[in-house]
Amino acid sequence: MDPNPTLIRVVFALLPHSLVLDWAGPAEALRIANQLRTAAGLPPRFELVFASPEPESASSVGVRLAGLQPLPSDWRMPTWVVLVGLPGEAIAVDNPPARALLHWLRGLRLEPGRLELVTVCAGTLLAAHAGLLAGRRATTHHHHLDELKQVEPKCDVVANRVFVLDAPLYSSAGVTTGIDLMLHRIGQTCGETLAARVAQTMVVAIRRGPQDPELSPFLAYRNHLHAALHRVQDDAVSEAPQTDWTVPRMAEVAHTSPRHLTRLFVEHAGVAPLAYLRRLRLATAQLALHSGANVTQAAEMSGFGSDTQLRRAWRQFGLPGSPSTPT
Numbered sequence: 324m325d326p327n328p329t330l331i332r333v334v335f336a337l338l339p340h341s342l343v344l345d346w347a348g349p350a351e352a353l354r355i356a357n358q359l360r361t362a363a364g365l366p367p368r369f370e371l372v373f374a375s376p377e378p379e380s381a382s383s384v385g386v387r388l389a390g391l392q393p394l395p396s397d398w399r400m401p402t403w404v405v406l407v408g409l410p411g412e413a414i415a416v417d418n419p420p421a422r423a424l425l426h427w428l429r430g431l432r433l434e435p436g437r438l439e440l441v442t443v444c445a446g447t448l449l450a451a452h453a454g455l456l457a458g459r460r461a462t463t464h465h466h467h468l469d470e471l472k473q474v475e476p477k478c479d480v481v482a483n484r485v486f487v488l489d490a491p492l493y494s495s496a497g498v499t500t501g502i503d504l505m506l507h508r509i510g511q512t513c514g515e516t517l518a519a520r521v522a523q524t525m526v527v528a529i530r531r532g533p534q535d536p537e538l539s540p541f542l543a544y545r546n547h548l549h550a551a552l553h554r555v556q557d558d559a560v561s562e563a564p565q566t567d568w569t570v571p572r573m574a575e576v577a578h579t580s581p582r583h584l585t586r587l588f589v590e591h592a593g594v595a596p597l598a599y600l601r602r603l604r605l606a607t608a609q610l611a612l613h614s615g616a617n618v619t620q621a622a623e624m625s626g627f628g629s630d631t632q633l634r635r636a637w638r639q640f641g642l643p644g645s646p647s648t649p650t
Contacts, residue, residue, distance in 0.1 A: 328365070328366060328368065329400070329401055330366070330367070330368065330369070330370055330400065330401075331368060331369050331370070331400075331401045331402070331403060331512065332369075332370045332372055332395075332400050332401065332402045332403070333350075333353055333369050333370065333371050333372065333402070333403045333405060334372045334374050334394075334395060334402060334403070334404050334405065335350060335371070335372065335373045335374065335405045335407070336374055336375070336394060336404055336405065336406055336424060336427075336428075337373060337374070337375045337380060337388070337391065337407065338375065338376070338380070338409060338420050338421055338424055338449075339377070339380045339381055339420055340380075340381055340382065340383050340409055340410055341380070341382060341383060341407050341408070341409060342383045342407055342408045342409065342410065342444060342498070343382050343383050343384055343386075344498045344499070344501075345407035345408045345443040345444050345446065345497070345498060345501055346373075346405065346407045346443070346501075348498075348499065348501055348502040348505075349405065349441075349443065349501045349502060349504070349505035350371055351525065352502055352505045352506055352509060352521055352525060353369040353371060353505065353509070354369075354371065355521045355524050355525065356368065356369060356509050356513060356517060356518075356521050357369055359517060359520055359521065359524070360513070360517070368512060368513055372392055372395070373388070373390075373391055373392065374391060374392045374393060374394045374395060375388075375391040375392075375394070375420070376394060376419075376420045376423035376424055376427075377391065377420055378390070378391050378393075379391065380420075383409075383410055394423075394424070394427045398437070398438055401436065401437055401438075402437075402438050402439070403439050403440075403441050403508075404428075404431065404438070404439070404440050404441065405441045405442075405443065405446070406428075406440070406441070406442045406443070406446030406447070406449045406450055407442075407443045407444060407446045407501070408443060408444030408445035408446050408464065408497060408498075409445060412466070413467075413470055414445050414448040414449065414452075414467070414470070416449070416452050421449075424449065425449070425452055425453045428449065428450065428453035428455060429453050429454060429455075431453075431455070433455065433491040433492065434491055435490040435491045436491075437491075438491065439490065439491040439492070439493065440455065440491060440492050440493070441493045441494075441495075441504065441505070441508070442461070442463070442492070442493070442494040442495065443495050443497065443498075443500070443501035443504070444463065444464045444467075444495070444496070444497035444498060444500075444501065445463055445464055445467045445497070446463075447461050447462065447463035447467070447471060447494045448463060448467055448470060448471055448474060450492070450494075451471055451474040451475040451478060452474055454475075455492070456471075456475045456477070456478040456492070457475060457477040457478065458477055458478075459478055459479065459489050459492050460478075460479040460481055460487050460489040460492075461478055461479070461480065461481065461487055461489065461492060461494040462480065462481045462482070462484050462486065462487045462494050462495065462496050463480075463494065463496065463497070464496055464497035464498075465482065465483070465496065465497075468480055468482055484496065484533060485500045485503050485504070485533065486500055486503060486504040486507065486533050487533060488507075488533050493508065502525070502527060503527075506518050506521060506522055506527065507533070509521055540602045540603055540605070540606035543602070544556075544592040544593060544594050544599055544602075545592070547591040547592055549587060549591045551577040551578065551579060551584075551587060552577065552587055552588065552591055552592055554576055554577060555573050555576050555577050555584070555596075556592075556599075560573070560599070560600055560603055561603060564600065564603045564604045564607050564625060564626050565604070565607070565623070565624060565625055565626035566626065567626075568600055568626075570584060570585060570596050570597065573596055584596060600626075601636050601639075601640075602640065604625040604626045604627060604636070605625070605633075605636050605637065605640060605642070607624065607625035607626070608621040608622065608624070608625035608627065608633055608646065609621075609642075609649060611624045611625060612646060612649045613649065618630050618633065618634075618646045618647055621633065621646065622646075630646070633646050634646055
């Protein structure tokens with residue numbers, strides 16, 4: 324039994340064109356948590372409310388949402404307010420629905436355990452525009468980090484994290500990280516066993532925590548448009564990191580010389596080719612270990628020549644724990 328089984332109202336405050344995955348994933352996690360509790364003879368813990376300045380709204384994919392409730396003003400029960408992202412390079416707040424939402428947000432008096440704020444992706448920008456982030460630590464989607472710093476210079480903006488906890492503020496980096504954050508909150512509220520069962524039901528293979536980086540190593544070093552590098556990264560190294568790759572072999576895939584390939588990697592990807600290879604191999608080994616492989620099997624599956632090489636790379640990149648006890 325939960326030590327405090329009070330029903331928690333979760334208000335998804337939606338603007339027109341809100342990103343569907345930002346709110347649907349976390350909402351499903353809460354629904355499944357309620358379902359599992361009911362199956363165990365326990366009362367539901369979460370009451371889901373979908374609210375908006377307007378009773379109807381278009382979603383980011385064009386499907387219209389109807390029956391949206393007004394933004395609440397009664398705070399007698401514990402409440403989480405969830406803000407989600409919007410499409411676009413920057414978050415526009417110069418329209419009537421956004422102005423109405425910001426006016427409502429400015430009236431919130433956040434307090435741990437009573438009224439808390441959960442932001443997903445660029446939803447953090449809405450909180451910043453409402454003046455709720457001064458003196459707080461928060462994160463957002465990596466495309467909006469500079470924008471967040473400009474909107475609220477007094478916010479301690481944390482880059483490359485799945486989510487950041489600064490109660491009563493809980494912020495996540497975007498889309499699937501909102502699910503990670505909601506699973507964490509379910510674990511805090513209902514116990515880690517239930518959170519693990521929710522993750523299993525949702526087929527979330529590896530729950531990420533607040534110290535995990537936002538960008539997977541498989542996606543890092545990809546913020547460039549150089550076709551030859553993408554060919555090496557996509558068609559070769561990422562697909563088969565366990566292959567005996569050398570810089571000359573990578574250069575053959577890129578149709579260039581080894582020396583020129585190294586220059587291209589450093590200039591466009593910001594990393595040397597062999598360092599990139601080691602990082603991918605380490606990520607592959609991590610996945611293998613989390614899936615139940617032992618250290619020797621993980622080293623073999625990821626292309627490390629021995630357990631010692633895997634352990635050395637683990638220390639080199641400063642990963643917590645060890646291959647024997649990965650966190």
